[in-house]
Amino acid sequence: MQVGVVGGGISGLVAAIQLAIAGIQCYVVEKKIYPFHRVCGEYISNETVPFLQSCNLFPERYNPPRIQRFQLSSVRGKSKILPLDLGGFGISRHAFDFFLYEKAKSLGVIFYLKEEVEKILFDKEIFFIKTQSRQLEADIVIGAFGKRSKVDIQLNRSFIQKRSPYVGVKYHIKTDHPHDLIALHNFEGGYCGISNVEDFKTNLCYLTHRENVKRFKSIREMEEAVLFKNPFLKNIFTNSQFLFDKPETINEISFETKLPVDAHILMTGDAAGMITPLCGNGMAMAIHSAKIVSDLIIKHTRQEKLSRGQLEQQYTEAWNKLFKNRLWFGRQVQKLFGNEWASNATVNLAINIAPIANMIIKGTHGDPF
Numbered sequence: 001m002q003v004g005v006v007g008g009g010i011s012g013l014v015a016a017i018q019l020a021i022a023g024i025q026c027y028v029v030e031k032k033i034y035p036f037h038r039v040c041g042e043y044i045s046n047e048t049v050p051f052l053q054s055c056n057l058f059p060e061r062y063n064p065p066r067i068q069r070f071q072l073s074s075v076r077g078k079s080k081i082l083p084l085d086l087g088g089f090g091i092s093r094h095a096f097d098f099f100l101y102e103k104a105k106s107l108g109v110i111f112y113l114k115e116e117v118e119k120i121l122f123d124k125e126i127f128f129i130k131t132q133s134r135q136l137e138a139d140i141v142i143g144a145f146g147k148r149s150k151v152d153i154q155l156n157r158s159f160i161q162k163r164s165p166y167v168g169v170k171y172h173i174k175t176d177h178p179h180d181l182i183a184l185h186n187f188e189g190g191y192c193g194i195s196n197v198e199d200f201k202t203n204l205c206y207l208t209h210r211e212n213v214k215r216f217k218s219i220r221e222m223e224e225a226v227l228f229k230n231p232f233l234k235n236i237f238t239n240s241q242f243l244f245d246k247p248e249t250i251n252e253i254s255f256e257t258k259l260p261v262d263a264h265i266l267m268t269g270d271a272a273g274m275i276t277p278l279c280g281n282g283m284a285m286a287i288h289s290a291k292i293v294s295d296l297i298i299k300h301t302r303q304e305k306l307s308r309g310q311l312e313q314q315y316t317e318a319w320n321k322l323f324k325n326r327l328w329f330g331r332q333v334q335k336l337f338g339n340e341w342a343s344n345a346t347v348n349l350a351i352n353i354a355p356i357a358n359m360i361i362k363g364t365h366g367d368p369f
């Protein structure tokens with residue numbers, strides 16, 4: 001049995017690690033070389049901690065900040081701080097992905113780095129994974145290729161046919177931000193998440209409508225004209241040390257519904273469905289989906305010899321049970337933000353009606369696993 005993992009982000013790496021521990025041969029194809037940055041909120045809710053600790057994957061050596069409070073602000077700066085009952089921790093993708101990569105390598109997972117998968121073909125129960133330099137084979141393929149890839153286009157997945165208006169921008173900064181706080185600051189056409197990661201750094205990551213970007217000559221000009229209308233954001237941008245030469249960016253971020261199994265490929269993480277960034281739990285969902293898919297593959301190969309059809313059905317059912325409602329809820333919450341009137345109304349509700357605020361927070365977090 002040979003499993004091919006396409007994409008070396010969190011879900012792909014965690015799945016490969018679990019398979020390797022179980023003695024199943026697998027390899028990972030990743031288009032970049034570790035360590036590297038990704039556009040990401042870099043907050044992981046504590047629902048993942050029991051699992052991560054059980055397989056020695058909690059990144060304790062980085063001393064990740066423990067996050068227990070949530071701040072929400074409107075476009076004009078009206079704000080509310082709420083407790084996070086479950087809470088979470090902050091760690092950069094640069095650090096966490098590299099940590100997982102080293103774990104996977106130590107367990108014998110084979111890596112093909114700096115190779116982008118251009119096609120995945122399925123013929124006579126065998127997958128053929130094609131890059132510019134080689135063709136690989138696999139009995140099972142895990143699709144962990146993130147938000148948007150050449151494979152999505154090759155498979156003509158339904159979401160890829162619709163243009164998405166969202167652009168993601170990320171910086172690491174040095175600033176005076178409370179270690180236990182994650183903040184969500186609204187601005188016209190988007191919102192910005194702020195939370196600390198390892199080494200006393202702060203992640204600043206925002207989602208904006210592409211029309212905001214088009215209106216101005218540069219990202220910085222757009223930030224000063226649009227984001228600075230929120231006084232919290234103006235203060236952060238003008239009183240922080242920016243650690244990147246230029247921001248990490250990604251275009252065409254889609255929150256459309258995706259299939260967890262497509263063309264017999266078992267999709268995980270953002271490839272299976274992307275939760276809106278304001279819900280802040282994409283990393284937790286990536287970890288959980290990797291656990292589900294690897295558990296079922298191990299069951300498929302070792303215990304019950306499930307047919308491919310049964311494996312795909314069981315994974316689809318398990319994925320939908322855990323994540324379908326969370327993704328739907330995230331899309332509904334998304335509608336409450338992005339313009340001045342809606343963000344003010346939502347913050348007012350959070351300030352004055354605690355059960356509504358708690359419902360939003362609870363709806364975006366899962367249960368410990």
